Amino acid sequence: MTAEPTTVREDRAAPSRRVRPARGVAGARAAAGLGMALPPILLIALFIGFPIVLAFAFSLGFTGGLNHTIAVIGQNVHEADGAVPDLGAYTDTFTSQRFLGDLAVTVAVTLTSTTIVVLLAAAIGLYLKFRGGLVGKVLSGLAVVPLFIPVVIASWAILGFYSANGFLRSVAAQLGVEFPVWSFTMVTVVIGSVWTSLPFATLLVTSGLQAVPQAMIDAARDAGASFWRVVASVVLPMAGVPIIIATTFTAIGILGSFTVPYFTGPNSPNMLGVDMSNYFSAFNQPQQAVVMAFVVFAIASGIAAVYVWANFRSAKESGAV
Structure with a gap:
């Protein structure tokens, strides 16, 4: 009586999957990173970005709001017609x-x-x-x-x-x-x-x-x-x-x-x-x-x-x- 050949099975290891953190943990990390990066961004936006926007609007003739005082004091100031910008200052300068x-x-x-x-x-x-x-x-x-x-x-x-x-x-x-x-x-x-x-x-x-x-x-x-x-x-x-x-x-x-x-x-x-x-x-x-x-x-x-x-x-x- 011959013995049946035994079949040897090799269990292949399943491919390792990258364990992703839970959405709550990932969101907390993202919020923490944003919180650490936010102060310098706000500082740059407040003291550099906002004045640049104001100055650019002033050069186009928007003299209201925070530009009102300098527009009243300054000479040869061109004012925009409502929402239409005025390029008079650029014309004066480049001529x-x-x-x-x-x-x-x-x-x-x-x-x-x-x-x-x-x-x-x-x-x-x-x-x-x-x-x-x-x-x-x-x-x-x-x-x-x-x-x-x-x-x-x-x-x-x-x-x-x-x-x-x-x-x-x-x-x-x-x-x-x-x-x-x-x-x-x-x-x-x-x-x-x-x-x-x-x-x-x-x-x-x-x-x-x-x-x-x-x-x-x-x-x-x-x-x-x-x-x-x-x-x-x-x-x-x-x-x-x-x-x-x-x-x-x-x-x-x-x-x-x-x-x-x-x-x-x-x-x-x-x-x-x-x-x-x-x-x-x-x-x-x-x-x-x-x-x-x-x-x-x-x-x-x-x-x-x-x-x-x-x-x-x-x-x-x-x-x-």
Whole structure:
């Protein structure tokens, strides 16, 4: 009598299912997270978002409510016809030769100063990356010195340094050379903007360049690449995101600057930060000043879009998104 073969059954483990918290627990966690994030959101909305909305409505001629007082005090105020906005303030501003000249000066100073700052920061960072040593440390140390000097003091120092009886003209006079007077010109505005913006840009650019792997540089050198080829093909592309971030931060800071152009620049043309203050206080035209503020805001938003793109690209490369 033969025994029947026994059948062995292998119990397969059921696929593990992700245990989801109960709806009540998930709702409590979501409410707690919202409660922790709500105070800063409300603070930003109350002290930044709400005034921006009010100012934008005022620029379109809605002078009622909280805009009533400034509309009564201000001159050349255009009022909307019921719910129909009035673009008279925008027409006045964009047909003003003073505003157009100040806008051109603002863009020119921003582009020039930002370019100089980024080039100086990149030069210091490259020297530290490839040479280092005592000279590199001295350069990096001098680049961050303006970070600890108040902007007002630096502006007055720059103004006196390049004035008619300043240090440079005094030294040039001893040598029989007529040095130009740069105080109260846009040249000193550019110099002051570079002075105040260089420390932060140097820190960002230098850190980005130092993060480039040395093995990549050595591999390029072993392949016969020259110094400038290594810089252009390896170092700068790999440090591109920090350089873009430094550029955008510098450009936005210079675009909205007030202290440096106010102390060192001419009365006209000057940058829009000073022009807005003049229109608001000296000329008593708050509506036109708000229009200028939104022009600066629009330009800064375009620069900020590049910053957001750089951050998104950096997060994507790191695998965060």
